[in-house]
Amino acid sequence: MSQRISVIVIGGSHAGLAVSQKLLRQRPKAAITLISPLDEYYFNIAAPRFLVKPESLPPSKYLYSIPDAFRDYPAGSFTFVKGLVTKIDYTTKSVAVALPAGSSTAAAVSSYDFDYLVIASGSSTPATLGQEGVRLPFKATPFEDIRKAIYEAQVKLADAQRVVIGGAGPLGVEIAGELAEAPGSKKVTLVSRPNVLLEGATVAVQRTAMSLLKRKNVDVLTGTTVEEAVYEPDTQTWKVKLSTGKTYTTDAYFATTGTVPNNEFIPKGCLNPQGWVNVDEQLRVVENGVSRTDTYAVGDITCHPYRLLSRVSLQGQTVASNIAAAIEQNSRIMTYSTEAQKKMMVVPVGQSTGTGHLGGWTMFGCLVWFFKGKDFLTYEAPKFLQGQMR
Ligand SMILES: Cc1cc2nc3c(=O)[nH]c(=O)nc-3n(C[C@H](O)[C@H](O)[C@H](O)COP(=O)(O)OP(=O)(O)OC[C@H]3O[C@@H](n4cnc5c(N)ncnc54)[C@H](O)[C@@H]3O)c2cc1C
Numbered sequence: 001m002s003q004r005i006s007v008i009v010i011g012g013s014h015a016g017l018a019v020s021q022k023l024l025r026q027r028p029k030a031a032i033t034l035i036s037p038l039d040e041y042y043f044n045i046a047a048p049r050f051l052v053k054p055e056s057l058p059p060s061k062y063l064y065s066i067p068d069a070f071r072d073y074p075a076g077s078f079t080f081v082k083g084l085v086t087k088i089d090y091t092t093k094s095v096a097v098a099l100p101a102g103s104s105t106a107a108a109v110s111s112y113d114f115d116y117l118v119i120a121s122g123s124s125t126p127a128t129l130g131q132e133g134v135r136l137p138f139k140a141t142p143f144e145d146i147r148k149a150i151y152e153a154q155v156k157l158a159d160a161q162r163v164v165i166g167g168a169g170p171l172g173v174e175i176a177g178e179l180a181e182a183p184g185s186k187k188v189t190l191v192s193r194p195n196v197l198l199e200g201a202t203v204a205v206q207r208t209a210m211s212l213l214k215r216k217n218v219d220v221l222t223g224t225t226v227e228e229a230v231y232e233p234d235t236q237t238w239k240v241k242l243s244t245g246k247t248y249t250t251d252a253y254f255a256t257t258g259t260v261p262n263n264e265f266i267p268k269g270c271l272n273p274q275g276w277v278n279v280d281e282q283l284r285v286v287e288n289g290v291s292r293t294d295t296y297a298v299g300d301i302t303c304h305p306y307r308l309l310s311r312v313s314l315q316g317q318t319v320a321s322n323i324a325a326a327i328e329q330n331s332r333i334m335t336y337s338t339e340a341q342k343k344m345m346v347v348p349v350g351q352s353t354g355t356g357h358l359g360g361w362t363m364f365g366c367l368v369w370f371f372k373g374k375d376f377l378t379y380e381a382p383k384f385l386q387g388q389m390r
Contacts, residue, residue: 012036015299018316021387348373
């Protein structure tokens with residue numbers, strides 16, 4: 001039997017799973033190794049709902065075993081490694097992997113050879129890293145107990161009577177809507193640097209978001225920035241200083257803006273000045289201006305704008321098809337263009353309404369509820385896990 005080609009996928013979230021599943025389904029003569037520090041698929045999209053209203057979504061709706069999702073493939077075609085890639089070495093065509101404490105292997109670091117490499121290491125957020133305010137697990141951090149992190153965040157948000165949120169993009173608006181409906185009549189303040197909410201959305205959507213939040217008694221401050229947020233352990237409160245000169249004393253402050261690339265292990269020649277991976281239209285990694293034929297990137301970690309789940313499936317399909325074509329030595333190459341994907345934004349504001357648009361078409365509140373608000377898309381999570389989304 002001829003030797004299988006080794007494909008290593010770095011990152012077991014939406015993008016890494018999409019590539020792995022879509023590639024396996026094409027039955028290439030390949031052995032895929034998916035490396036990620038969490039062996040569960042974390043459907044973080046629903047975080048605004050389950051962090052604020054834990055009883056509305058049990059963990060079984062947003063955490064899924066990754067190895068279980070691949071158990072039906074033939075032996076030898078798929079391996080999951082719980083680990084964190086710390087280095088890519090192109091001279092040996094291998095990656096170094098830090099293994100979790102107490103793993104079955106004696107060594108703390110292991111090495112895996114590859115023929116093709118897929119970088120799907122995504123991004124983190126300042127709130128996830130605890131850099132700005134209360135730490136909230138909007139993404140998972142390496143090797144942490146994600147259930148514990150979620151529980152601790154749920155308790156903090158439940159205990160907070162006064163909450164200030166920095167940033168009024170989709171996540172800020174969604175979580176403000178959820179907090180406004182949480183038990184205990186919380187005082188919620190949403191701070192927006194632009195003069196509008198949901199920058200980049202259509203005017204109709206921006207206006208609707210504003211009026212829905214006001215109806216829920218959320219205090220919306222536009223044209224305002226958070227200059228400083230300091231935790232005071234004695235009073236267990238945050239002092240949040242705004243650009244207007246006003247200082248808020250609050251039980252919880254957190255930021256909902258900012259994305260931080262997970263790029264520590266990626267050669268600098270592959271990164272743009274902001275730290276994202278340069279790719280060409282085939283999603284091959286571009287190193288020092290030249291496309292590599294052995295490495296692809298997909299999802300948030302790429303230099304493409306709009307770091308959104310809705311962009312991931314088509315990118316995953318593109319990478320899977322191009323690796324399959326390279327292995328089979330055929331010329332059925334797929335290309336990816338950001339512009340070819342319609343712009344959309346769907347933003348629930350609380351349990352039963354919201355706003356959004358698909359291209360230039362505005363969505364009514366009941367449609368937002370039906371599509372996303374009722375359970376924050378968790379009904380789609382199994383399809384993302386199986387790589388069945390288009
Ligand atoms: C709270 C929240 C809500 C969102 N809601 C929406 C929404 O409603 N609609 C939408 O379209 N988008 C939404 N997004 C954006 C969406 O989450 C991202 O676009 C999506 O997560 C990108 O997936 P990814 O797999 O590329 O990266 P990530 O989800 O960031 O996953 C990266 C994976 O790589 C792993 N990894 C990182 N470094 C290494 C390493 N060195 N070695 C091995 N593994 C590594 C990580 O542990 C993780 O498993 C939301 C984002 C947030 C934070």
